[in-house]
Amino acid sequence: MTIEEVDMKTFSATPYGRYSTDGPSNGETFRTKRLTPLLKNPEVEEVRVYLDSVRPGYEYGSSFLEESFGGLIRVEKISYDLIMKKLRIITSHEDYKLEIDGYLKKAAKRFPK
Amino acid sequence: MKSSNKKNQKKAMDRLVIEAPERLCIYDTQTFRDTIYFLNTLDYQVLVEHQCVHLDFSKTMYFSAAAALMLFAKVTRCQCSGPLIFSVNPENVVTASLPIDEKAREQMINNGLWAAIRPGGQKKLDRLWDNWKNPYKSGSNPAAEIKDVIDMLQSRFVKLPNKLIAALQEAYLNIAHHAYLNFKSEVKLPISEFMIGRWWQYAQKNKDGSIGCIVYDMGSGIPSSILSSVLFPGDDCEQIHYAMQSGNSRYDIQGRGMGFDNIKKPIEVNASAEYLLVCSGYGRIFYNKGQESERRLQTLGIQGTLIEWSFGDTEK
Numbered sequence: 001m002t003i004e005e006v007d008m009k010t011f012s013a014t015p016y017g018r019y020s021t022d023g024p025s026n027g028e029t030f031r032t033k034r035l036t037p038l039l040k041n042p043e044v045e046e047v048r049v050y051l052d053s054v055r056p057g058y059e060y061g062s063s064f065l066e067e068s069f070g071g072l073i074r075v076e077k078i079s080y081d082l083i084m085k086k087l088r089i090i091t092s093h094e095d096y097k098l099e100i101d102g103y104l105k106k107a108a109k110r111f112p113k
Numbered sequence: 114m115k116s117s118n119k120k121n122q123k124k125a126m127d128r129l130v131i132e133a134p135e136r137l138c139i140y141d142t143q144t145f146r147d148t149i150y151f152l153n154t155l156d157y158q159v160l161v162e163h164q165c166v167h168l169d170f171s172k173t174m175y176f177s178a179a180a181a182l183m184l185f186a187k188v189t190r191c192q193c194s195g196p197l198i199f200s201v202n203p204e205n206v207v208t209a210s211l212p213i214d215e216k217a218r219e220q221m222i223n224n225g226l227w228a229a230i231r232p233g234g235q236k237k238l239d240r241l242w243d244n245w246k247n248p249y250k251s252g253s254n255p256a257a258e259i260k261d262v263i264d265m266l267q268s269r270f271v272k273l274p275n276k277l278i279a280a281l282q283e284a285y286l287n288i289a290h291h292a293y294l295n296f297k298s299e300v301k302l303p304i305s306e307f308m309i310g311r312w313w314q315y316a317q318k319n320k321d322g323s324i325g326c327i328v329y330d331m332g333s334g335i336p337s338s339i340l341s342s343v344l345f346p347g348d349d350c351e352q353i354h355y356a357m358q359s360g361n362s363r364y365d366i367q368g369r370g371m372g373f374d375n376i377k378k379p380i381e382v383n384a385s386a387e388y389l390l391v392c393s394g395y396g397r398i399f400y401n402k403g404q405e406s407e408r409r410l411q412t413l414g415i416q417g418t419l420i421e422w423s424f425g426d427t428e429k
Binding site for chain 2: 016022
């Protein structure tokens, strides 16, 4: 069992957009390349996502966050319970945690197990 | 300065002269009509009649920030499209002469508008982008441009309003996803490449400490873009109101339609926030303190969407 860390700056200092048509650092790519493989890997016990290593002044847009995290349930069909068990959002901005949790809950409501 | 005006008039002899109104402003009903009529005349003469024009601002006394941004957008679209549509040098498409009124002339020069509308094409837009002292910017690839936008705004404002960067990102995404669908059809127009995703922006801190940030696109507008997704469409204000509600999107895909939550947020979370203005098609809505404070249906459309965030002194 391992703990995996995903530092946003290794993906992008300015994540932007929802789909690949929006640019290379989009939410769909972050989800499929960085989050999903780790969350679906039974050997990985915990996934820690560090949000605060982005460019100073940068703020996450809802499209990136919803596609990255809401898409885990909506698209990847990972259960809400598994995400709650394995995913840790590390940020000093409580509002991002609340926002992500909101997207996960909304997706779980629409796509129950 | 007299000789400069005379020179401009002489230059204008081989082109159509369009006289600008005394007040370029979209906030008041009367000035809104005059301003939009002036901007539409510019568009029509260049893009439809393929006519080089001279904009005569000699009688203009006042420019509002939103109207000045629209002027910048219309002029630069004509300058960049003219060469593609009727094989003219971008330097020749639109020329202009300064206001006679000293205050208006200084306002036009000092706030960067004169440099922003001067003759030139894409290279001029590139130079404007690199000049961080000029608040007029235009882009079409936000994923690559967002880094500069953040740095530019941080350099202009000592304290950037909370959630403004997130709001701008969602505004750019709305433009990319919804505004220019007509240009994305298989039949490419000469100006498609320039227009797809194109936005124009003005962000300025005023002498009194207040901050204004405006984004404008010349796409199909919210009412037109959302029309297919509502069962009983109302007037353009109703359509804008619908688009501003959480979860409403022209796409029936779960997870979409959150963008306007981000766009409203700077007005909800900053104590200095004054209003959010959304003008699109024939409608306009003012939003502040968590609710819609005014809506008005206009007699002329603005041909696209304009979003303005206004703040008082953020350093107080």
